[in-house]
Amino acid sequence: MTDTPHGSLPVPKTAAGRDGLDAILARPGKAVVAVDFDGTLAPIVADPDKARAHPGAVPALAALAPRVASVAVITGRPAGVAVRYGGFAGVPGLDHLVVLGHYGAERWDAATGEVRAAPEHPGVAAVRAELPGVLERAGAWPGTWIEEKGRAVAVHTRRADDPQGAFDALSGPLAELATRHGLVLEPGRMVLEIRPPGMDKGKALTDHVRTTGAAAVLYAGDDLGDLPAYAAVEKLRADGTPGLLVCSGSTEVTELATRADLTVPGPAGVVDLLAALAGALHE
Numbered sequence: 409m410t411d412t413p414h415g416s417l418p419v420p421k422t423a424a425g426r427d428g429l430d431a432i433l434a435r436p437g438k439a440v441v442a443v444d445f446d447g448t449l450a451p452i453v454a455d456p457d458k459a460r461a462h463p464g465a466v467p468a469l470a471a472l473a474p475r476v477a478s479v480a481v482i483t484g485r486p487a488g489v490a491v492r493y494g495g496f497a498g499v500p501g502l503d504h505l506v507v508l509g510h511y512g513a514e515r516w517d518a519a520t521g522e523v524r525a526a527p528e529h530p531g532v533a534a535v536r537a538e539l540p541g542v543l544e545r546a547g548a549w550p551g552t553w554i555e556e557k558g559r560a561v562a563v564h565t566r567r568a569d570d571p572q573g574a575f576d577a578l579s580g581p582l583a584e585l586a587t588r589h590g591l592v593l594e595p596g597r598m599v600l601e602i603r604p605p606g607m608d609k610g611k612a613l614t615d616h617v618r619t620t621g622a623a624a625v626l627y628a629g630d631d632l633g634d635l636p637a638y639a640a641v642e643k644l645r646a647d648g649t650p651g652l653l654v655c656s657g658s659t660e661v662t663e664l665a666t667r668a669d670l671t672v673p674g675p676a677g678v679v680d681l682l683a684a685l686a687g688a689l690h691e
């Protein structure tokens with residue numbers, strides 16, 4: 409990061425992004441800061457159970473949260489899992505943190521410690537029962553495994569001998585399985601998730617911006633599941649609410665970097681950015 413009029417805050421490469429950042433700095437009490445979890449706050453690791461927030465993430469979020477209208481984590485993880493792996497509960501400064509899990513189908517509030525959730529979709533149980541057979545018929549790629557997520561199931565290929573080959577070969581059969589049970593396929597970083605339709609990170613973010621009455625928004629993500637949130641920020645901007653799109657950069661997914669106002673080097677870069685923003689708002 410280079411020094412700018414706002415300390416170590418980087419300058420977004422687009423005019424829309426610079427407007428978004430300026431709006432957040434001008435009226436932080438009307439700004440929502442929303443961030444994805446895996447790949448954005450937490451470095452990508454081979455075993456999803458071992459993913460943890462970057463050590464600087466909680467301190468940066470806790471420094472920022474009291475200075476803005478709301479900080480939210482919007483994730484494909486179950487909300488409770490993200491809270492645990494993030495270490496978000498009981499942190500001074502994060503007393504009003506919101507975690508929107510399962511792409512917005514679940515909401516955890518730090519203020520109550522409770523999770524509110526949409527009803528479960530019956531198709532998930534049917535998919536769960538059929539999934540081993542579908543994987544077997546698709547070639548039983550060694551190293552591929554199923555993550556049980558409660559309201560969804562995910563097939564991970566990162567630990568397969570050929571992660572991209574397994575991902576490509578399984579995409580079609582899993583999309584067909586999802587459709588047959590009224591569900592949708594959510595592709596991500598070496599993961600194919602089958603989950604209920606009707607909610608995505610874009611709707612989750614737009615609802616949160618509306619309910620908080622925010623006048624500016626920052627969204628940071630790294631994966632394909634974050635694209636609806638990007639689209640939501642673009643729509644908010646078109647409708648007059650400034651916003652800043654941040655990409656947690658990787659070589660694995662490049663779709664976000666082309667649309668982002670600012671690309672930072674992975675979770676460490678996101679943490680630096682959040683800390684710099686908190687510092688600028690403290691000045």
Ligand SMILES: O=P(O)(O)OC[C@H]1O[C@H](O[C@H]2O[C@H](CO)[C@@H](O)[C@H](O)[C@H]2O)[C@H](O)[C@@H](O)[C@@H]1O
Nearest residue numbers: 445446452453454456459483484566597598599
């Ligand atoms: O919306 P997110 O917070 O980004 O969650 C998306 C998925 O993240 C997890 O999988 C990803 O991270 C794993 C741990 O680093 C990695 O092994 C895997 O390859 C990635 O796809 C999680 O396991 C999924 O349930 C989330 O939906």
